Amino acid sequence: MAKHQEHIVCIKSSKVTHHKHGFVDYELSNQDLMLGQRASLELDEDFRQVLPVSIFTHKGKVWAYERTSKGGETRLHNKVAVAVGGHWDLNDLVVEDSVIDLEKSLSQTMARELNEEVHLTSAVINTTELAQKICSDETEVDRVHLAVVYVHELDGEGIASAEEQLKTIGFISPKELLSGEYNIEGWARIICEILVRNT
Numbered sequence: 081m082a083k084h085q086e087h088i089v090c091i092k093s094s095k096v097t098h099h100k101h102g103f104v105d106y107e108l109s110n111q112d113l114m115l116g117q118r119a120s121l122e123l124d125e126d127f128r129q130v131l132p133v134s135i136f137t138h139k140g141k142v143w144a145y146e147r148t149s150k151g152g153e154t155r156l157h158n159k160v161a162v163a164v165g166g167h168w169d170l171n172d173l174v175v176e177d178s179v180i181d182l183e184k185s186l187s188q189t190m191a192r193e194l195n196e197e198v199h200l201t202s203a204v205i206n207t208t209e210l211a212q213k214i215c216s217d218e219t220e221v222d223r224v225h226l227a228v229v230y231v232h233e234l235d236g237e238g239i240a241s242a243e244e245q246l247k248t249i250g251f252i253s254p255k256e257l258l259s260g261e262y263n264i265e266g267w268a269r270i271i272c273e274i275l276v277r278n279t
Contacts (some may be wrong), residue, residue, distance in 0.1 A: 084189065086118045090127040093174035099215040103272040106213050108228060109181055111267060115170060128215070128226040132190045135271060138202070138234045141251035142275065144268070148245050158267040160257070162272065163229065164197040164206030165190065170266030190230060193225060197246065207231065212274055218266045229271060 091112045096104045108130065121127050136143040142162050172192065174184040194200075207230055214227035241248050254272035257264055264272070 085169040086167075087115045088118050088121065088129055089131045090114050090116050090121055091174070091226065093128050096128065096213070096215050099217075101240050101273075102214065102216040102218065102222075102266065103274060104215040104226075105211060106215070106226075108182065108213070113180060113182075117169065120173075121154055123224075123238055125223050127143050129224060131165055131225055131227045131269075132186050132193070132230065133154075133163040133166060133214075133227045134190060134194060134230045135162050135164075135168065135181050136198075136234055136239055138237055138251055142254050142257070142260075143239055143250050144249040144257060144273070145241055146247045146249055146267055148247050153169075158263060160262045160268060161265050162257070162268045163225070163227070164246075165193045166196075168205040181268075188230065191204075197242055199240045201240075202234040202236035204232045205235050206233040209279075210274060214270050215272060216266055222266060227267065229274075231275075233250055255270075 089109075095112050096106050098104060099106075113129070113130075116127060119130075121129050139195040144160055144162050147159050147161055168185070168189045169247045172185055172189040174181045174188055210229040211233065212229070214225075214229060216222035237251055242270060254263075257268065258276070
């Protein structure tokens with residue numbers, strides 16, 4: 081089936097109208113989850129597609145990469161990013177007694193995306209979920225997405241991109257990424273600002 085025909089998880093945009101600075105304090109709940117066809121949702125700002133995304137840290141620095149011109153989204157070419165992940169597909173849902181298990185479903189989505197996008201040779205020693213969700217109105221793409229951000233602390237710098245459109249840069253401090261020396265994308269800026277606030 082073509083990607084645009086897939087059904088993915090979303091929420092009503094009205095659930096997060098109180099957001100500012102590109103993020104929102106919002107706890108995802110089963111009651112808010114909805115399904116929609118990806119092609120329709122990409123053009124409908126009444127909904128936000130839920131994307132579980134991961135960042136990797138080691139000794140206070142965050143793994144960064146550059147999106148090359150081989151990627152499909154031209155608006156992100158040559159931008160520096162820190163998060164990997166993607167859409168929460170219908171097939172990722174874990175259902176028990178006709179109820180979606182939120183934690184298991186998010187975990188399954190995250191594991192699938194990481195398997196597709198990165199090669200890890202270092203071990204994950206701790207995983208935490210940021211209380212803040214990325215919820216930006218900066219671009220047309222931002223306005224139809226909401227990101228759940230997981231921070232994976234590694235025991236070393238053993239991580240590389242598994243996709244040719246993602247070029248590894250390495251581990252850089254969030255403050256340095258915000259210094260203006262890097263052409264960082266909007267979500268990378270928001271994540272780094274949250275990380276700096278939380279230190």
